[in-house]
Amino acid sequence: MLPRLLQIFAALAILLLGWAIVQVVWQVPGELSQGVIFKIFFFHVPAAWLMLLSGLVCAGGAIAYLMGSRKGDAIAAAAGEMAFVFGIIVMTTGPIWAYRAWNKAWVWDARLTTSLICWLTFAVYVFVRRFGGANAPRISATLAIFGAVNVPLVFFSVNLWNRGMHPPSSVVQTLDGVMKQALLTSLGAFTFLWAVLFTWRYLQERTARAVDDNWALVQAVQDADHHRAEP
Numbered sequence: 082m083l084p085r086l087l088q089i090f091a092a093l094a095i096l097l098l099g100w101a102i103v104q105v106v107w108q109v110p111g112e113l114s115q116g117v118i119f120k121i122f123f124f125h126v127p128a129a130w131l132m133l134l135s136g137l138v139c140a141g142g143a144i145a146y147l148m149g150s151r152k153g154d155a156i157a158a159a160a161g162e163m164a165f166v167f168g169i170i171v172m173t174t175g176p177i178w179a180y181r182a183w184n185k186a187w188v189w190d191a192r193l194t195t196s197l198i199c200w201l202t203f204a205v206y207v208f209v210r211r212f213g214g215a216n217a218p219r220i221s222a223t224l225a226i227f228g229a230v231n232v233p234l235v236f237f238s239v240n241l242w243n244r245g246m247h248p249p250s251s252v253v254q255t256l257d258g259v260m261k262q263a264l265l266t267s268l269g270a271f272t273f274l275w276a277v278l279f280t281w282r283y284l285q286e287r288t289a290r291a292v293d294d295n296w297a298l299v300q301a302v303q304d305a306d307h308h309r310a311e312p
Contacts, residue, residue, distance in 0.1 A: 083280070083284075087277050087280060087281065090273045090276050090277045091273070091274075091277050093269075093270075093273045094270050094271075094273035094274040094277060095270075096270075097266055097267075097269045097270035097273065098267070098270035098271075098274070100266055100270075101123065101124075101263060101266040101267040101270050104123075104259070104262065104263035104266055105120045105123045105124075105263050105267070106120070108259050108263065109123070109259055109260055109263050110259075114182075115181075115182040116181075116182075118177075118178055118181040118182050119178075119182070121174050121177060121178045122178065122264075123260075123263050123264050123267045124170070124174060124267055124271075125170075125171060125174040125175060125178060126253070126264065126267075126268075127264070127267050127268040127270075127271040127272075128167045128168075128170035128171045128174065128271060129167075129171045129196070130268065130271075131163070131167045131271055131272065131275050132163075132164050132167040132168045132170075132171055132199070132200065133199070133232045133235060133236060134275075135160045135161070135163035135164035135167060135203075135275070135279075136160075136164045136199060136202075136203060136225075136228045136229050136231075136232050137229050137232055138156065138157075138160035138163075138279075139156075139157045139160035139161040139163075139164055139203070139206070139225040139228065139229070140157075140225045140226050140228065140229030141153075141156070141157075141229075142154065142155070142156030142157030142158075142159075142160060142225070143157040143221070143222035143223075143225035143226055144222075144226065145157075146218060146222055147219070147222050151290060152287070154218050154222075154286075155283055155286035155287050155290065156283060157218075157221070157222065157225055158210055158221075158282070158283075158286045159279050159280075159282035159283040159285075159286055160279060161203055161206045161207055161210065161221065161225060162207055162282055163275060163278060163279050163282075164199075164200075164203035164206075164228070165200070165203045165204055165206070165207045166278070167271075167275070168196075168199070168200035168203060168204070169200075171196060171200065172196070172197065172200055175193070175196075191234075191238035191241065192235065192238045194238075195231060195234045195235045195238045196235050198231055199228055199231045199232065199235050202224055202227060202228035202231065203224075203225075203228055205224060206221050206224045206225060206228065209221045209224060
């Protein structure tokens with residue numbers, strides 16, 4: 082059932098993304114002050130939401146791992162990569178949008194700075210998981226929890242410190258009919274894509290752990306047989 086479900090989710094992601102592109106390109110009007118570059122908003126925002134969601138899922142898996150769950154470590158590993166990947170989309174589209182709309186690709190305001198810290202945290206998380214050796218799961222779990230603590234700061238930063246050029250979160254609530262529909266369509270596409278990628282990576286992590294366990298068991302049996310065979 083799971084492979085078929087992933088196929089359905091992948092198909093829905095493709096269809097919804099195609100429909101979102103159609104809506105954004107041909108139906109959504111250009112914003113009065115920003116022009117056509119405002120349309121990047123409809124892909125930037127869903128990626129940002131999923132980056133933050135991934136950070137919370139990663140931390141939840143990390144906490145479960147620290148409490149003794151190996152499955153939690155697999156969840157954390159998959160979600161940490163999702164935070165990193167969707168963060169790349171956020172940190173790429175954001176400066177492009179800002180430069181064309183406000184002639185500045187970057188300023189050190191609250192939302193941009195906390196978003197950068199969040200993304201860098203999970204970039205380091207992915208690096209540690211790959212190159213951290215035997216202690217990588219425990220070290221990366223600490224990073225995941227730190228990244229999750231930063232998630233509320235990212236979300237509420239423009240309301241707590243409303244200084245800088247990043248639009249406030251209330252912009253989403255002011256969208257008219259066609260803009261809101263385009264945003265929801267894009268969010269649905271990104272969400273189904275996230276579900277497919279996350280589940281795929283989670284299953285890979287579980288399979289890798291099962292292979293390691295089986296290999297360790299085989300080695301233990303072979304060592305025991307070798308010791309019994311010694312005179």
